[in-house]
Amino acid sequence: MNHHEQAPASGDRHCRSPSRRDVLTKAAVAGVVLPVASSWAGPSAAQNAADGTRKSLGTRKLGGLEVSELGAGCMSISANYGPPADRRQGIDVIRSAHERGVTLFDTAEVYGPYTSEELVGEALAPIRDQVKIATKFGFAIDGTIGLDSRPERIGRVVEESLRRLRTDRIDLYYQHRVDPDVPIEEVAGAVKDLIQAGKVMHFGLSEPSAKTIRRAHAVHPVAAVQTEYSLMERSPERNGVLAVCEELGIGFVPWGPVGMGFLTGRMDAGMKFDPTTDLRSGFDRFSAENLAANQPIIDVLSAFAAKRGATSSQVALAWLLARKPWIVPIPGTRSIAHLTENFGAVDVALTAADLLEIDTALAAIPVHGGRMNPQQMELVDRSA
Secondary structure, three states: OOOOOOOOOOOOOOOOOOOOHHHHHHHHHHOOOOOOOOOOOOOOHHHHHHOOOOOOOOEEEEOOEEEEOOOEEOHHHHOOEOOOOOHHHHHHHHHHHHHOOOOEEEOOOOOOOOHHHHHHHHHHHHHHHHOEEEEEEOEOOOOOOOEOOOHHHHHHHHHHHHHHHOOOOEOEEEEOOOOOOOOHHHHHHHHHHHHHOOOEOOEEEEOOOHHHHHHHHHHOOEEEEEEEOEOOEOHHHHOOHHHHHHHHOOEEEEEOOOHHHHHHOOOOOOOOOOOOOEHHHHOHHHOHHHHHHOHHHHHHHHHHHHHHOOOHHHHHHHHHHHHOOOEOOOOOOOOHHHHHHHHHHHHOOOOHHHHHHHHHHHHOOOOOOOOOOHHHHOOOOOOO
16 A cells, blocks of 8 residues: 555556455455466567667665666556556556566555556566565455554465565565554564575565664664655655665665656546545545645646656656665556656756755645545554
């Protein structure tokens, strides 16, 4: 339930959250389809040549893990901003991301549930050694949004994720949400054991506090922290999370890098979100009133993008890339067109003056509405 996808009004809105039993059940049932056979083995020379005018993706480090500077969030393909995408379409999007240089693919057992991992595993099986797969554990997946990070459960579900992902190791294994009932030292110890066994390569945390990051890192190095971060969601700058990542050499992976679709500029107060399939229907920030109230943010972003010959999404992603060299956004989409648009962000090199201009303009504009509903915000670790 990290909403790391670009989800504009054109139907690009699919992710998985366990917050509603009916959403979970429908997504799980809809995801049961026959596997697609394929002998695909990567991009062709012609495809590479076609992208020759584009700047290629560089690499960045998440702790000791080297990945492409933009990753691919795969949650939105399988659920939660609408019904699951067609399986063939999902595979095509994932493989197209790799053809454009992406090496980091992000999923979780709870997305679908389970169907996202299955899709990612099938799509990446022919090129497994060319990519890095990140997945997550920690939700009980029992029809509630309950958490369960007991070491014995971690040891069980990692085997299930490995099977679904069709691999013998997980490159980056995140605790999806900090479990207040299990000391983070026990969680870090359990993942450390998996790393020593060769089943996991690197340890990550999702939505942790700075204090929790320090405690976990003392048991085993944390490679990456994943938290919502964007032009309109700046809490990691205020709560010490970015600072502790910089101090300890931990990479940072923003989910929701284009504001759960809002920063694409394709939304307005008339947007309707299906309460049975779209989580944003319950998020205050996406009420008609707040969509209208937040329009000045889009006005600033669009005006700057127009000056640079870019789109709002590209500037939003370029802004994150320019913040720190250890930040790796993971925009997600089910659309090849939006995928192509996202990768144009690497051609938008923002200077310090550009960042100052954008930040100064946005500082004068309040953000209306909370980033998630109260129930989900309770799961965000904010220990002092």
